[in-house]
């Protein structure tokens with residue numbers, strides 16, 4: 075009978091790479107069973123089969139089926155196909171893995187070395203391979219390059235990382251308990267009050283995140299600006315114009331500001347002082363995932379999820395190291411010079427990599443953050459097998475350039491602070507000059523020197539005042555969050571993990587708690603949920619409790635606490651919270667029900683009623699005929715009878731815009747296999763008349 | 767009892783907690799405006815109610831205060 079080592083990888087792409095790397099001839103045979111691929115390799119006298127997961131194949135679920143109530147505290151791990159309709163593919167997938175496990179003599183977990191990867195591998199070995207998690211060995215690697223995979227396989231870890239797994243299981247189980255109980259409490263409260271079913275959700279990380287958004291939005295909405303003034307002067311020195319700023323950047327009274335500006339109405343000033351300083355700028359530190367996401371948003375406006383996906387693709391293709399890391403360290407074992415030599419093969423990076431290689435000793439400028447499982451993100455130096463698309467190229471370039479820059483020398487800069495005296499008022503300007511380019515040459519175009527060249531200057535030199543401008547200003551409200559700043563806030567508050575934060579933000583959009591991407595704005599429904607959480611279970615929405623729980627889960631990993639303890643504590647808290655929610659169910663329902671009704675009304679609203687001027691035009695379905703039309707909300711109060719016919723087929727979307735010809739609301743009609751078209755509600759619109 | 771501006775429950779001074787916070791802000795910031803521009807209370811309210819940087823709830827309170835004042839003048 076065929077005997078082999080069964081390796082479990084996290085995804086099919088990774089499985090194929092691992093098999094190819096471990097095969098003596100660098101080739102793998104792709105086999106299929108019921109459309110589930112696995113990869114066969116020959117390694118010495120061993121046969122290896124690499125099968126793969128498809129992300130998580132098991133999930134936490136309640137033990138009682140079909141019962142939609144709360145609180146729920148009994149749960150189990152089950153195959154995902156049993157729990158999620160959309161995961162039916164997993165059923166066959168698991169069958170194939172179980173079949174492959176039957177004849178395997180040795181088991182190796184080669185999923186990504188982090189919390190999620192460890193749980194994926196563990197649950198497959200435990201449930202699909204008949205309890206092999208106890209004897210399986212572990213492959214640990216940070217890149218999918220042939221060299222590293224071979225070395226990792228030759229030096230297998232003797233067992234799975236059970237501490238990491240315990241911590242991960244605790245996280246999943248606690249998140250499930252929080253999510254299911256709180257979400258059901260909200261959904262049921264709203265349903266009982268409004269008789270409408272809308273899925274509402276909240277969770278351990280979602281609650282506090284929603285609270286940050288709510289607090290920010292409130293600060294913006296109650297904001298009152300205050301006036302201040304600033305004065306700038308255009309000054310010409312040797313025929314070059316420069317912008318100077320008055321010493322006091324915010325003048326608080328108009329009288330003072332106008333007085334100063336009036337005394338500056340002269341043609342001449344003189345240089346009062348020149349202050350020259352030299353300073354160094356150290357290279358940037360290597361990328362961890364959040365720094366990469368932040369920089370990618372900065373330069374390419376990619377959302378954190380987009381960046382994460384692109385980085386994952388580059389990783390699976392062995393172009394970069396494991397991206398879901400929080401490390402800012404690059405240990406020498408990754409082989410700096412080997413990577414640089416490989417990069418020399420690329421025409422894009424050859425020149426820069428060469429420069430570093432001749433620079434001598436390579437020492438990266440590391441940051442303080444560490445990750446027990448992986449180093450910071452770095453390029454492997456391997457060339458892509460197939461061409462990268464534009465966004466992949468961008469992220470790859472950013473990662474390579476950052477990697478190169480961290481080895482660069484510090485930048486040496488000179489700052490020249492010049493003050494000019496205009497009728498005894500001092501104005502300032504600072505110019506910069508780069509004396510030594512250092513690491514900046516490796517990080518272009520992601521860094522600018524911002525140099526300003528100055529003419530010959532000396533103290534007492536006469537200058538010409540071209541003009542003096544007094545500007546009215548107001549203090550600004552705080553900025554709304556964007557994907558980057560919200561992610562940073564979550565990270566700073568230590569809630570969620572790098573693997574889950576972006577998904578939590580996505581859920582806030584799906585639940586309609588949040589609108590807008592660059593200016594994230596909490597909706598009325600979001601406000602409603604945040605308010606309920608604050609009033610009835612403030613702990614759930616507080617960063618404090620979430621943070622504490624995160625710390626406890628870290629302690630499991632460090633063997634300072636047990637999963638059982640942490641779960642018992644979490645359930646204790648949840649018991650109190652759910653009982654408060656139950657007691658106040660009616661009140662909560664009324665609050666949320668109103669918001670949901672409003673949200674549904676907004677979705678059906680196509681514009682304001684021109685006839686009564688107070689109602690809103692909404693899509694209505696006639697109870698008598700079953701046909702849909704547009705009517706005024708005041709129709710229900712019998713005060714307005716405005717109505718418009720609608721096409722009976724297709725989807726109607728509100729455009730929140732008015733017809734340029736007649737001023738009536740315009741809607742969009744979408745019918746499958748037809749071009750969507752815009753329709754003015756006014757049957758007598760001149761545009762339509764013309765067409766007749 | 768419900769807020770002078772919205773239908774939410776009154777917290778203090780006839781305002782719900784949202785509009786109360788806006789009212790407090792308006793009240794506090796008046797000192798700075800008075801010093802900066804030597805404006806009267808009504809002038810100030812009119813200026814902030816038209817300023818695009820003023821928050822939505824603060825604008826609602828400012829407009830309501832202006833409206834209140836108009837009504838008081840009429841009644842007198």
Ligand SMILES: [Zn+2]
Pocket residue numbers: 769770771772773774781782783784785
């Ligand atoms: Zn109010």
